[in-house]
Every structure is written in C-alpha cells, then in structure tokens.
Amino acid sequence: MDRSSATATQTSDRPAAPLENSSVKPEVSPRSMRLMIAGWAIQALRYLPKLATLVVLVAIWQFTSTVWLPRIDPYRAVLMPAPSVVAKTAGLMIVSGELGYHLLASLKREGVAFLFALAAVPLGLFMGWFRLIHAQLDPVIEVLRPIPPLAWIPLSILWFGIGDEQNEFIIFLGMVFPILINTIDGVRKVERNLVRAARSLGASEYSVLTRVVLQAALPQIVTGIRIGLGVGWMALVAAELVGASSGLGFLINDARSVLRTDIIVVGMLTIGIVGLSIDLALRDTARRLLPWSAQQSE
Amino acid sequence: MGHLAVKSVTKMYGNPASDNTVVALQDVTLEIEHNSFCAILGHSGCGKTTLLNMAAGFEQPTSGQITIDGRAITKPGWQNTIIFQEYALFPWLTVAQNIGFGLEMKSLPSHKRAEAIRLHVDLVGLQGFEGRFPHQLSGGMRQRVAIARALAVRPEVLLMDEPFAALDAQNRSAMQDELVRIWQREPKTVMLVTHSIDEAIKLADQVIVMTRRPGRVKAIIDISLPRPRDEDDARYLSLKKQLRGLVHDEF
Numbered sequence: 205m206d207r208s209s210a211t212a213t214q215t216s217d218r219p220a221a222p223l224e225n226s227s228v229k230p231e232v233s234p235r236s237m238r239l240m241i242a243g244w245a246i247q248a249l250r251y252l253p254k255l256a257t258l259v260v261l262v263a264i265w266q267f268t269s270t271v272w273l274p275r276i277d278p279y280r281a282v283l284m285p286a287p288s289v290v291a292k293t294a295g296l297m298i299v300s301g302e303l304g305y306h307l308l309a310s311l312k313r314e315g316v317a318f319l320f321a322l323a324a325v326p327l328g329l330f331m332g333w334f335r336l337i338h339a340q341l342d343p344v345i346e347v348l349r350p351i352p353p354l355a356w357i358p359l360s361i362l363w364f365g366i367g368d369e370q371n372e373f374i375i376f377l378g379m380v381f382p383i384l385i386n387t388i389d390g391v392r393k394v395e396r397n398l399v400r401a402a403r404s405l406g407a408s409e410y411s412v413l414t415r416v417v418l419q420a421a422l423p424q425i426v427t428g429i430r431i432g433l434g435v436g437w438m439a440l441v442a443a444e445l446v447g448a449s450s451g452l453g454f455l456i457n458d459a460r461s462v463l464r465t466d467i468i469v470v471g472m473l474t475i476g477i478v479g480l481s482i483d484l485a486l487r488d489t490a491r492r493l494l495p496w497s498a499q500q501s502e
Numbered sequence: 503m504g505h506l507a508v509k510s511v512t513k514m515y516g517n518p519a520s521d522n523t524v525v526a527l528q529d530v531t532l533e534i535e536h537n538s539f540c541a542i543l544g545h546s547g548c549g550k551t552t553l554l555n556m557a558a559g560f561e562q563p564t565s566g567q568i569t570i571d572g573r574a575i576t577k578p579g580w581q582n583t584i585i586f587q588e589y590a591l592f593p594w595l596t597v598a599q600n601i602g603f604g605l606e607m608k609s610l611p612s613h614k615r616a617e618a619i620r621l622h623v624d625l626v627g628l629q630g631f632e633g634r635f636p637h638q639l640s641g642g643m644r645q646r647v648a649i650a651r652a653l654a655v656r657p658e659v660l661l662m663d664e665p666f667a668a669l670d671a672q673n674r675s676a677m678q679d680e681l682v683r684i685w686q687r688e689p690k691t692v693m694l695v696t697h698s699i700d701e702a703i704k705l706a707d708q709v710i711v712m713t714r715r716p717g718r719v720k721a722i723i724d725i726s727l728p729r730p731r732d733e734d735d736a737r738y739l740s741l742k743k744q745l746r747g748l749v750h751d752e753f
Binding site: 402403404405406408411416419420422494495496 | 580590
C-alpha cells in the first residue's frame, strides 16, 4: 500500500517537474528560482547534523595533508594526499576513462563469479530439504568452508594462470559459502505448517519445494547473497592485487609501485563506494520484491 | 460426497518394543455423515489433534483406518484439506493468490480459477482485500482467507484445528457466526477440533467428547437446535451443562 501511494504522489508531482528547467522557461520568475534554491539549501542543512563528523574529519585530513605534514616532513606529505588532490585525481581518472575501465573489469569479474555462485541456491535447497544429500555433502562443505578464499590464490594461479578465470574463482569461493549456508538454514527454518498447508491443498512434492520452500526461504537466501557479494567484493580486490592486470585491486597496487598515493586513495574509495552501492541496491530490490518479509526491513 | 469414518483407530508414539510408548488414541471409532458438522471436544493432550493429523493424511494410524467414502486416507491432499489455528497463509502471496493456490495445484484453467477466487472472496466477505498480503490483515481476516483457500479446492472433508483459538474473544465469536453462515451457504463435511464447549454447541451437529490420554470417545452428543443458535436458549444451556459435566469429569 505504502509503495503504491508513494508512486501515486510521484506521478501527481510530475507537473511540477518543469520548474527545475526554469532557465529555459521564461514564465518562471527569478524569485521562484531563489525560493527553490533556498529550499534545496534547507534540505542540505537537514542532512548536515548526520554528516557533521564526516565533514570535520575531511577538514582535519585536508589540514594535515596540506599544512601540517608538509611543515614537519615534506616527504611524508606524499604518503597522505589531501582530499582536494584526491578529488582532482578522481575527476581526471573519470574523464580519461581509466577509473571506469578498472571498475568495469572488477564488476565483470564479480558478476561472472556471482553467476557461478548462484548454483549454491539449488544446492542449498536440496541440502536443506533432503536429509540424505545433507548428510553426504555437509562434511565436504564443513572442511572447505573455513579455508579463506585468499588461501586458494597460490593454487588457483597454478591452475588458471594469472587473469580473469583465476580472479573469478577466488571471488566465487568467497561468495558461494555464505549463499549456501544461508539457503540451507532458510530451508530448514521453513514453517512446518506452510508445507503441510500446501500438501493439504494438493501440492505435489515438486510444487512444495519450488512454490513454498524456496519462496519461504527467499528472504534468507537474499541475506546470503548480500553477504556473499560483500565477501566476494573483498576477495576480488585481494585476488586482483596479486593476479590481474586490470581492475581496482590492480589499480591500487600498480599505483603503489609509482608512489601515486592519490590514485591509491581514489581506488580505495571507489572500492568502498561501489561495495556499498551494490549492497544498497540489493537491499532495495529485496524490499521491493519481498514486501512481506520483515527480515528485510532492518 | 464426504462420509468420514474412523474405524477403531489407535495411535502410539515411540518404539513399541520399549516401555516408553505413549498411547495418544485408543480404539477410536466415529462417523461423520456427508455434509454434517462434527466437533471433537476435549482437553489438550487428549489426542484430538493427532486424530485430525491422521484425517489430514500427515500421520498414519498405528492400527485401524480412517476413510472418506470407503477410501483409506494415505496422504494429504485437497480431498481432506485442513485449516490451521495459525492460518498458515503463504506470506508472499496476496489474498487472491492464497485462495488460488490450491486451484493452481489442481491445474484449473486460469479463467475458472479467477472465477472461483472471486466466488470465495465474496463468500468470506473479503471484497476489496484481494491484493493485500496476509501481514496487512487482522487475525480474523487471515482466518477468513484460510477458510476461503480451503473451500476453494472443494474438499470432500474439511478439517479444522482449533481455527479460532488465536483470536480474541469478540473476534472469535464473530468468526464462529461467520463460519455457521458460510457452512450453511456451502455445506461440507466438517471435523473441527476444539476445547471450547460453546464453540462446539454453536457450530456442530454432533459433538464427540474425548477422554484424557489415552484419548477415547467418551460420549457422542447430537445437537439438533436450529441455526444460528441462541446462547440464552434453554436447550443450549442444558446442553452446555451436560457437556461441561462430561468434560470436567476428565480432570
């Protein structure tokens, strides 16, 4: 209901939208322009208390890098690029396409690995539902799961060489276990009466599995996917540090060899922001697709 | 048709070879005529839910047999569908989709399904709520959905496990009246399990009083009062007294 009313307000707001292009509309007076800008300023001010600490920290950083460090040791100032320098470098890297190139390479690896890791959903469904399958596969998984994805790097380089496959393999390992474990757990926690109700309404065992068990476990599967994408994103950077010639991990490691700390920081921030965006996008999608699930409303 | 017969059913839990077996039901025999409403009345632990689970096909009797029109119940299905106390609605489906679930399982073509959904939405008075999700409904409305969902598959026997126990007193009473109205409009063979004497008298043609564990049939009381039943009617009150005596004996 909330959702539909929200869209309704958006549509009814639409006639007001041309106001934003007021410079091309002569009928909009400068006065209303000023009012609008004031409105935006008030909006921004409302966020200020939330961001106060962040703003102060950035200011201290700027001061340290441009005033304080150069005074005591100019060499050390290189190690701590100022936010203004980082912003400028980021702008240049965006314009030149360099940042986009490396970001795309990383996202492609994350995406390919994710497609493979999605196999954990049906596997987890079977493991959670059929005792026999669980009994057989659980020992294998329990042994493999505690091995950090990074520990697979040496072997994977020998298997796949340096390049996309090796990177994707490491990311896959980071993703697959959270998705699998959460799927199994979600399936096992499905309310027994839901399954009974379905059977009692004439559902076949196949329908029970696909129409009820999978659906009921979906919120937790999504949680597993969120964790998996996060772990995968971390594993990705690590994998690229050692075994790639493109990608954000490669970018920051390559910049280290030429002492471009500003590029390193740009790369690090990109990794953080993109990781956050992936999680937010997924959370938002989940909330829209699973409005019935309270689990998503954290 | 829907003639439900329970023939000398005994249900034991645990390993029969060892001493720690629990006899939940012992030699229970009863019959529910086609389109008649039967209430099983007893304390918790009298095995009434066990009886219902066997009628629903979730469990098998240790000995004896439960049949619908002579056919033994071997597995759950729409013929003997059940309504749970906690509704057990699919939270990811809307009201209409919940009601349509069993019809979809029966592979009813979609235009017939839509028609049946509309019919049952009307029957339980949920017009306007078809697109809502269960979490957006009150307890009483959820139970209406559960009733509509169960009736939509046209079961031969409808089983109900304390369907109104989770509701508050006012809602419970309203839903009992509602169930009487629905049942009169669409008669069904019903077996309802309850621990409420009033619920049994208000709803049933036949009340079966169970003993404490092991559960046995203690008495079968026929009720022929016209519906809707007046709680202040002298015959209602004398029935209540009689049933209370039977049930309280079991303490």
